[in-house]
Amino acid sequence: MAMIRIAVDCMGGDFGLPVTLPAALAFSARRPDVELHLVGLADKLEASLAQARPPASVRQRLRIVPATEVVTMDDKVEVALRRKKDSSMRIAAELVRDGKADACVSAGNTGAWMAISRYVLKTLDGIDRPAIAKALPNHMGGVTVILDLGANVDCTAEHLLQFAMMGSALVSSVGHRERPTVGLLNIGEEAIKGNEVVKQAAELLRGSPLNFYGNVEGNDIFKGTVDVVVCDGFVGNIVLKSSEGLAKMLGVFIKEEFKRNLFTLLIGAIASPVLNRFRQRVDPRRYNGAALLGLRGVVIKSHGSADAYAFEWALQDACDAVTSGLLARTAQTIAQMTGAPAGGAGQADGREPVPHGENA
Amino acid sequence: MAMIRIAVDCMGGDFGLPVTLPAALAFSARRPDVELHLVGLADKLEASLAQARPPASVRQRLRIVPATEVVTMDDKVEVALRRKKDSSMRIAAELVRDGKADACVSAGNTGAWMAISRYVLKTLDGIDRPAIAKALPNHMGGVTVILDLGANVDCTAEHLLQFAMMGSALVSSVGHRERPTVGLLNIGEEAIKGNEVVKQAAELLRGSPLNFYGNVEGNDIFKGTVDVVVCDGFVGNIVLKSSEGLAKMLGVFIKEEFKRNLFTLLIGAIASPVLNRFRQRVDPRRYNGAALLGLRGVVIKSHGSADAYAFEWALQDACDAVTSGLLARTAQTIAQMTGAPAGGAGQADGREPVPHGENA
Numbered sequence: 007m008a009m010i011r012i013a014v015d016c017m018g019g020d021f022g023l024p025v026t027l028p029a030a031l032a033f034s035a036r037r038p039d040v041e042l043h044l045v046g047l048a049d050k051l052e053a054s055l056a057q058a059r060p061p062a063s064v065r066q067r068l069r070i071v072p073a074t075e076v077v078t079m080d081d082k083v084e085v086a087l088r089r090k091k092d093s094s095m096r097i098a099a100e101l102v103r104d105g106k107a108d109a110c111v112s113a114g115n116t117g118a119w120m121a122i123s124r125y126v127l128k129t130l131d132g133i134d135r136p137a138i139a140k141a142l143p144n145h146m147g148g149v150t151v152i153l154d155l156g157a158n159v160d161c162t163a164e165h166l167l168q169f170a171m172m173g174s175a176l177v178s179s180v181g182h183r184e185r186p187t188v189g190l191l192n193i194g195e196e197a198i199k200g201n202e203v204v205k206q207a208a209e210l211l212r213g214s215p216l217n218f219y220g221n222v223e224g225n226d227i228f229k230g231t232v233d234v235v236v237c238d239g240f241v242g243n244i245v246l247k248s249s250e251g252l253a254k255m256l257g258v259f260i261k262e263e264f265k266r267n268l269f270t271l272l273i274g275a276i277a278s279p280v281l282n283r284f285r286q287r288v289d290p291r292r293y294n295g296a297a298l299l300g301l302r303g304v305v306i307k308s309h310g311s312a313d314a315y316a317f318e319w320a321l322q323d324a325c326d327a328v329t330s331g332l333l334a335r336t337a338q339t340i341a342q343m344t345g346a347p348a349g350g351a352g353q354a355d356g357r358e359p360v361p362h363g364e365n366a
Numbered sequence: 367m368a369m370i371r372i373a374v375d376c377m378g379g380d381f382g383l384p385v386t387l388p389a390a391l392a393f394s395a396r397r398p399d400v401e402l403h404l405v406g407l408a409d410k411l412e413a414s415l416a417q418a419r420p421p422a423s424v425r426q427r428l429r430i431v432p433a434t435e436v437v438t439m440d441d442k443v444e445v446a447l448r449r450k451k452d453s454s455m456r457i458a459a460e461l462v463r464d465g466k467a468d469a470c471v472s473a474g475n476t477g478a479w480m481a482i483s484r485y486v487l488k489t490l491d492g493i494d495r496p497a498i499a500k501a502l503p504n505h506m507g508g509v510t511v512i513l514d515l516g517a518n519v520d521c522t523a524e525h526l527l528q529f530a531m532m533g534s535a536l537v538s539s540v541g542h543r544e545r546p547t548v549g550l551l552n553i554g555e556e557a558i559k560g561n562e563v564v565k566q567a568a569e570l571l572r573g574s575p576l577n578f579y580g581n582v583e584g585n586d587i588f589k590g591t592v593d594v595v596v597c598d599g600f601v602g603n604i605v606l607k608s609s610e611g612l613a614k615m616l617g618v619f620i621k622e623e624f625k626r627n628l629f630t631l632l633i634g635a636i637a638s639p640v641l642n643r644f645r646q647r648v649d650p651r652r653y654n655g656a657a658l659l660g661l662r663g664v665v666i667k668s669h670g671s672a673d674a675y676a677f678e679w680a681l682q683d684a685c686d687a688v689t690s691g692l693l694a695r696t697a698q699t700i701a702q703m704t705g706a707p708a709g710g711a712g713q714a715d716g717r718e719p720v721p722h723g724e725n726a
Binding site: 260 | 503504505516519520551553554561562583584585586587588589597599600601603604605606607608609610611612613614615616618619620623624626630633634636637639640641643644647648
């Protein structure tokens, strides 16, 4: 079986190498079927790697790919795209474009990562705009995929329909569900008077071959009413960030209650095995990776503030997308719906035999 | 000191009398300064009251106001407004209009309650559209007021500015803050390309005498970055419902962990005093009441699924709005900003001396 080749932007995110490299080494040690292309400032990368001294079994599956520039978290999109043509971010995307990697991962600036990966890889036939998708845990013990999470602020009904296709393809490939249910995020009773775009999108979805459930409300995301929740990037981003904020606040509150006095501290120590299990279960680091869908390649975005454990999960997401054939499934879903050639993504699907220039 | 007079729609909500009456009696017993006007189907109301047998000290501060119709949770807005002219919901609003009550409360259908209270009470001068506002707990140990939560799906920049005025007035009166900070809900880094309406609203807010903080993101709601968060009703409703859904899911997860086996059950029993304090602190029932702002009268909406404890909090919110002079403060804020006559709300402000027809 061919190696899964992941290009990693080692300089991205709030922390850069101190997070990405340990994550890459730990992940590589767990996954002998994976080859990592570590992209970054060569001297820093070499020095960090020398210090980490990975075992030979890991080291032989690491390739260092030098870049001379770094996109910072504050860089404007234009700067990142037009003036830093040799950034680690850009080179990671180019490795995928050139068939040298099957997927790329960055924890850098979302706007820049979206713009660069779109510029380098282009969108799939039948897709106007890429979207950011993420899996969130739900009541049912599974996950709900929600998109778009901020790539597209103003969306037409057609865009929402395309998001639905891409989300469906993600769940049917990575989530192994044959006909994922799709819900359109709306506000229930007031919907009749409401948002014209959402009403039109519902019409389009009803007429599509997708498994459209109908409108869903905010609470349905965590209930697990449907497999895929579709919304525009403005709403999706606010829902995601407010959920992160609420979860954090509840975590702080529960800690405060256990820290109230010596007696509650003692109770906290006794309850810690149970509380830790709970924390692990809802640990946002496990849901770190977001997929940039609609591109001719697998592109994963890690949270900028990710630690090494969280970044490992983003690498895991990249592997899952590759092994499950996400790109082929997406192209197939689009072809079913629009008549666009399903082969459009074939060349970018890393599982196809492509020249292994760098690995030769 | 004059009595605070609250009109209660006793038939509204998922449960009607079995929830609203016990709540009214308990609240009345705690608050000898409050007189409740219980509006509902006379025979049912009388029967329930006879069965409850409140002490004379409570009974003498209860007025029964008969209605012959009930707005159901599924009634279309048109039906509620045009065909049920003698509904308990409508009469509760009319008591405020006629100066017989200082505020009205219903747990009924949101769309109908908004339409009826707007039709009966009219909007304040300078306000185009009423908005739904709610206080949510935040990290700082205080609350963040967020509006609109679903009354207005499509908003202009001017509407958002008006929401900011109303939210400011709510926090400065009920929350006793002199110059509440106002944040505009947006999605951060992508904002430059983003939503035109929000960009225009930011301009308007910057030029207004309000204490405008700038854009805030979803996580700022629970961080307590600002006192008031402004957004359109589509976004606000989805944020509120997804937050409710997430909190519920986390509650279920934590329960499941403690119910895993006999050992964890025992730990749960030991930890229960601390867990209960935590639960009380974040109990959504304490944040039940939402205010319908921008009307010529104090109108409170309770969650449809509220139990008696939650409904009591909605009654509490109505009292707080009356005693803090919310209406006068709102009219004053609008006058400062638009030059509209501040007296516009005077006649509807229940704290002004008005004829006490029914109490005479």
